[in-house]
Amino acid sequence: MSAEKITAETRTEFGKGAARRIRRDNKIPAVIYGHGNDPIHVTLPGHSTMMALKRGGSNSLLELEINGKPQLALTKAVQVDPIRRVLEHIDFVAVRQGEKVTVDVRIQLVGDAASETLVVTENTTIEVEAEATHIPEMIEIDIEGLEAGVQIHAKDLKLPEGTTLLADPELLIINVTQAQTTEDVEAELAEAEAEAGIERDEPEAESESEAPASE
Template sequence: MSEKIKAEKRTEFGKGAARRIRREDKVPAVVYGHGNDPIHLTLPGHDTMLALKHGGANALLELEIDGTTQLALTKQVQIDPIKRHLEHIDFVAVKRGEKVTVDVPVHLVGEAARETLVVTENATVQIEAEATHIPEAIEVDIDGAEAGTQIHASDLVLPSGSTLLLDPETLIVNITEQQSEAALEAELEEAEAEAGIEREESDEAAEAPAAEASAEGEASSEE
């Protein structure tokens, strides 16, 4: 589903113009693609933010520009790291029925068996899908999965009309036996020893022999 957003063409460019646009709670954006010149736009900030949240990483927007409609696929979103508002958006122009290549997030469903460690080896999956039928996520069911379970790209259930572009043998999720704290510590010490790293003796460990020596000295003086 595409979200409808009313856009305005912009004629001012540069950092100063972009700052003025953002002060008005609007977002500078550019639409590329289909052999046309880039279209520079201004979008309403609040409505655009909601559309991107709803559509996910590959949000499809229906931009209304001067009485015409342009389908635009989100490709890059810049967000202010402190204020968290939209800084700039790059779109790619698409048409209904057109197939596009996108990276779709992997979403784990359920909980693996107890005392297991679930590692997502690939957080996204590259697929080809119709621009108007891009899934928000690819669900991977791990409910009750035991240690030793491996889920590869070929095991994924893709939406109808989507084609996997990854190597089918690509590991997506790996479920292993959860290591104890002692085993992790031993593994770390072994790795450090192989790397020639010597651990510094802790203060407590250093103080213990000193305390023992002091105690022995006191005992000798009393005798």
Template sequence: MSSEKIVAEQRSEFGKGAARRIRRESKIPAVLYGHGADPVHVTLPGHDTMMALKHHGPNALLELEIDGKTQLALTKQVQVDNVRRVIEHVDFIAVRAGEKVTVEIPVVVVGEAGPDTLVSTISETVTLEAEATHVPEGIEVSVEGAEAGTQITAAELTLPANVSLATDPETLLVNVTAAQAQAVEETVAEGEAADEESTEAESAE
């Protein structure tokens, strides 16, 4: 997992008003936590930060240059405006090379399941423990040739070296069902919903 350098400006103004002013300048407010130190509030360049997070994923590792000093920072939370789809705020955790971190990693389903089946992703992420500088961007789950009734749990994952499972091994990640059975279930569910609406309408009368 490579890191990308971002020059950050330390800031002393906080609150919604300060954050709005920062965003109007096409920059992003952020906070760096970790290692028992006080949180460091910084301002990031909007375009460079957006591209780095887009390229490296939800657990992007960045080198934040703050006042001439460089700090490895693991992305912990990104707040995005649901309407404009722009980054509003980022939380980072300060890390060191070789340090172990617990992270949520996306589950990536690959392969083609058997005929007349439907593949459902039950858990979109899995919790892993990995070195901060070697966090995988995603964990692949193969459903190649899987038949109806196949269930893949976290315990069955093939993990990279020096990465361990931190979530419950019995967590269901992927469920493969018969397409026909799924269609029947959806029809039954739709019928039940229609019955409920009819009952509510009669009650209203």
């Protein structure tokens, strides 16, 4: 994962009022933590930062130019307005070239399992350790043709070179089960209703109409 370059401005005003003024100018307030230093409060350009995070995903690595000096920063938390869907604030962790970091990487399924199966993703991310500049964007799992009963655990994943598994090796990631038929669903529903003491109304048989009397 290469770092995208963004020019940042240091800021000295804090609080909700200052943050609103920053966002009105189409900029984003952010903080950089790490390496035992005091937090660095900066302002980032809104559009270019948003596009960089879209391309880089949840573990986006940015090279922030602060007062003419480059600083690698790994995205750790992003606050998004729930209604307008705009970025409100970003927390970064300062990293160095070659430094290893702990991150959660998303799982991506490839292919289709066998017919009449149901693929359940028990965990959508996996915790790994990787160099800050070589964090995998995703970890792919090939499920092509897998039959019911197959399970894939963390230890079964094919990790990129330089990436180390930190999660429990027995952590269940993918569980392939037999897809339920309509009859199975109805049987389970009937059993649940019986346990709850619910009685279904039987459909009333249509009354036979009397044939007209013949003269």
